[in-house]
Amino acid sequence: RQFFLRIVPTPVQVEQIGAPAQVEYDQLVTLTASQYTHDYDVEPGNLTGFHFVWMCLQLSENSSAPFNLTNFVSPPASQGVNNYRGCYGNGYGIVLQGDSETAGNLTLSTYHTMPNATYLFRLFVYKGSRWDLKEMVLYVRTQKAPVFDISCVSNCNRKISSEVDLVYQVDCRQYCGQKFQPLQYLWQMYQTNVSVLRMDDLSAVSGSEGFRSASFTRRANTLPKASYYILKVTCSNFRQEGPVTREQRLIVNSPPYGGKCDVAPRNGTAMSTKFQISCWDWKEFDIELGGIRY
Numbered sequence: 001r002q003f004f005l006r007i008v009p010t011p012v013q014v015e016q017i018g019a020p021a022q023v024e025y026d027q028l029v030t031l032t033a034s035q036y037t038h039d040y041d042v043e044p045g046n047l048t049g050f051h052f053v054w055m056c057l058q059l060s061e062n063s064s065a066p067f068n069l070t071n072f073v074s075p076p077a078s079q080g081v082n083n084y085r086g087c088y089g090n091g092y093g094i095v096l097q098g099d100s101e102t103a104g105n106l107t108l109s110t111y112h113t114m115p116n117a118t119y120l121f122r123l124f125v126y127k128g129s130r131w132d133l134k135e136m137v138l139y140v141r142t143q144k145a146p147v148f149d150i151s152c153v154s155n156c157n158r159k160i161s162s163e164v165d166l167v168y169q170v171d172c173r174q175y176c177g178q179k180f181q182p183l184q185y186l187w188q189m190y191q192t193n194v195s196v197l198r199m200d201d202l203s204a205v206s207g208s209e210g211f212r213s214a215s216f217t218r219r220a221n222t223l224p225k226a227s228y229y230i231l232k233v234t235c236s237n238f239r240q241e242g243p244v245t246r247e248q249r250l251i252v253n254s255p256p257y258g259g260k261c262d263v264a265p266r267n268g269t270a271m272s273t274k275f276q277i278s279c280w281d282w283k284e285f286d287i288e289l290g291g292i293r294y
Contacts, residue, residue: 010040012050014125017136025115025143025178031136034104037125047100054106055122057092059137061085062120069093069122075112081180081238087119088112089180111179116142116239145241146183147174150233150248153215159253159286162225165207166218168248170233181238187211189218192228226254226285256282 018032031054034047042048055069071093079089086092087108096103106121113119118139125132154167170185177183188211189200203210207217216233223229229250236243259282263275 009128009130012125012127012130012132013038013040014123014132014134017121017123017134019121019136019138021137022139022141023110024141025113026109026111028107028109029138031106031108031121031123031138033106033123033125033134034100037100037104037132039127039130047104049127050100050104051126052096052098052100052103053094053124053126054096054103055093055124056087056095057120057122058086059118059120061092065092068124072097079112079180081114084114084180089114110140113140114180114239115140115178143178143237143240144175145244146172146176146235146237148172148176148235148244148246150231150246152248159251160223162223162252162254163220165220166223166231166250167207167215168231168233169215170235172214172235175240177237178240183214184236185212185214186234186236187216187231188234189229189231191224192230223252225252227252251286254285256284258283 014033015036015038018036019029023029033052037047037050037052038044039046039050056073057065057069069092071091073086073088073091073093073095075088076090087095095108096106118137121136121138123134125134149171150168151171152167153169155161155164160166168187172183187202187206189202190197191200202216202218205219205222207219209215209217216231229252230247231250232245232247234243234245259280261277261279263277265273265275268275
């Protein structure tokens with residue numbers, strides 16, 4: 001009796017994709033596959049002949065997207081928030097392919113992905129006619145709240161003058177916008193020594209840059225003298241923690257009032273008569289910040 005024994009190659013295997021389940025926005029993350037890829041017909045660690053194909057799409061697109069994607073996508077130079085598709089906004093597809101040296105692991109920057117979004121990474125590994133497949137889900141967290149201060153540029157005394165432009169600006173130190181949209185600003189002002197608190201209409205009194213940019217100018221002669229004000233700015237962004245508000249208390253000065261001045265004698269001769277000038281009972285607005293200096 002004769003029989004034939006057919007020996008077939010062992011299936012290749014990708015055990016898993018090594019990566020965290022969640023990452024911060026705007027950081028590097030590496031998805032590892034090479035160390036979990038095996039061909040049991042050769043020595044352990046021998047990845048000669050393997051071809052890796054990484055695909056990426058949003059998890060919400062999985063039901064409608066083709067299973068085996070063929071188009072190649074890379075991060076565009078700029079990308080808005082409207083019609084955002086795939087990993088980078090310009091559609092789902094292949095983000096990396098090659099041998100074990102060039103594509104065994106995938107390193108990407110989440111700066112190019114949308115924050116507060118969940119992505120599906122699909123990996124095909126080929127060796128000749130054999131192949132295996134693994135998928136993993138990665139969540140990119142909401143961008144952290146902006147860290148910033150506000151600083152005075154012009155009219156910065158403890159008591160400000162109503163006759164000079166008031167200029168403030170935002171100094172952002174961290175998490176200052178995204179690839180998809182710059183940080184958004186909203187300046188507001190309201191007077192506190194009134195019976196009814198009401199936001200000022202800054203569109204009528206602000207400088208040319210308006211009240212929605214990093215710098216704000218309140219034009220001269222638009223603040224009432226002898227008043228207390230709150231200046232505040234709110235920073236926010238698309239899919240970012242916050243909004244965050246900073247505020248500055250302002251005191252608008254006024255001329256001294258209520259006093260008198262006199263000179264004695266009332267008449268005299270130049271270069272010989274000594275005149276004495278006296279002032280008294282003048283009052284200063286908000287005496288807590290300093291009295292009258294004669």
